């Protein structure tokens with residue numbers, strides 16, 4: 334907690350952002366991280382119950398997705414990695430839709446085709462499984478914003494491993510040359526699949542920006558206030574035309590690459606390493622900070638025991654509210670699994686262009702296009 338507190342006043346520009354946060358915003362950050370953790374627990378439970386085969390979790394890394402997503406404004410664009418589900422719900426996607434993506438139901442935006450999900454209408458660009466492929470996409474989004482004279486910011490994430498790909502290099506190099514309003518959050522969780530960072534990269538993560546001639550910055554990826562403030566400061570600079578930036582957030586993956594290799598991940602790092610990062614749990618530390626040092630969360634003037642009592646009560650109420658919300662989302666998603674699974678023919682519909690039934694308005698009226706009684710042919714795919 335001493336490290337945590339020291340961070341909050343280490344940088345004057347960030348300190349001002351943090352001090353300006355209203356109680357409602359602080360509770361929002363807390364609820365966002367709890368929502369993300371509970372979303373992941375729901376997925377893990379489904380794996381154990383045999384409902385899904387595996388899940389890619391962000392346990393221990395919640396502060397990165399929540400702090401960054403909440404620092405953006407309406408109209409900004411995010412591009413999460415699969416480990417950043419929290420960025421999706423904090424930018425407006427219902428948790429039930431995130432869960433439906435894993436179940437492959439037809440009443441979700443990917444219509445059961447992919448668990449990588451998002452919602453472009455809400456400014457959430459879905460990832461795909463090729464690491465760092467959103468970097469060139471976001472360079473294009475940034476270029477479009479700049480050419481239209483817009484004031485939005487486009488923010489996407491790469492892992493420490495993904496930051497070493499050709500897609501990252503080509504995409505970000507062009508972003509730097511074009512001076513686009515893009516923030517790349519380098520989520521350094523110290524590992525890529527089963528390879529520790531020191532085995533896949535000789536250069537320090539936080540110096541990557543210098544290879545592209547642009548400014549970079551670092552934040553404590555387990556301290557949601559530091560992540561929030563760092564993002565807010567860079568977003569402001571982006572809106573003034575000073576982007577792009579790389580923001581390195583150091584954190585730690587408290588588990589496997591996905592649920593299937595938890596045991597291997599435990600062998601990859603020492604128990605002491607896990608204990609060290611466990612003590613820095615982003616939710617637990619934020620809760621402790623709010624209890625010990627935070628302002629009265631009801632916005633009234635209170636001190637000492639009265640302040641602690643009200644904060645304890647409001648945090649418990651927040652947790653109960655979000656728990657009920659996620660439980661309802663789990664029930665809604667499981668209901669979709671019983672009632673809204675896609676037809677096999679749907680797999681090839683609208684892949685390249687709207688299929689005839691959709692073009693004729695079928696999809697617009699909410700009807701699922703069908704190719705009844707005959708095999709799907711290439712003409713269905715071409716639309």
Ligand SMILES: Cc1ncc(C[n+]2csc(CCOP(=O)(O)OP(=O)(O)O)c2C)c(N)n1
Pocket residue numbers: 416462463464491492493494495496498522524525526586590
């Ligand atoms: C271009 C590409 N290469 C390899 C893979 C296989 N792969 C999937 S995730 C992963 C490691 C990702 O590590 P990192 O970027 O650090 O993200 P993290 O999973 O740690 O969040 C790899 C190698 C892939 N999906 N895409």
Ligand SMILES: [Mg+2]
Pocket residue numbers: 492493494520521522523524525526
């Ligand atoms: Mg990684």
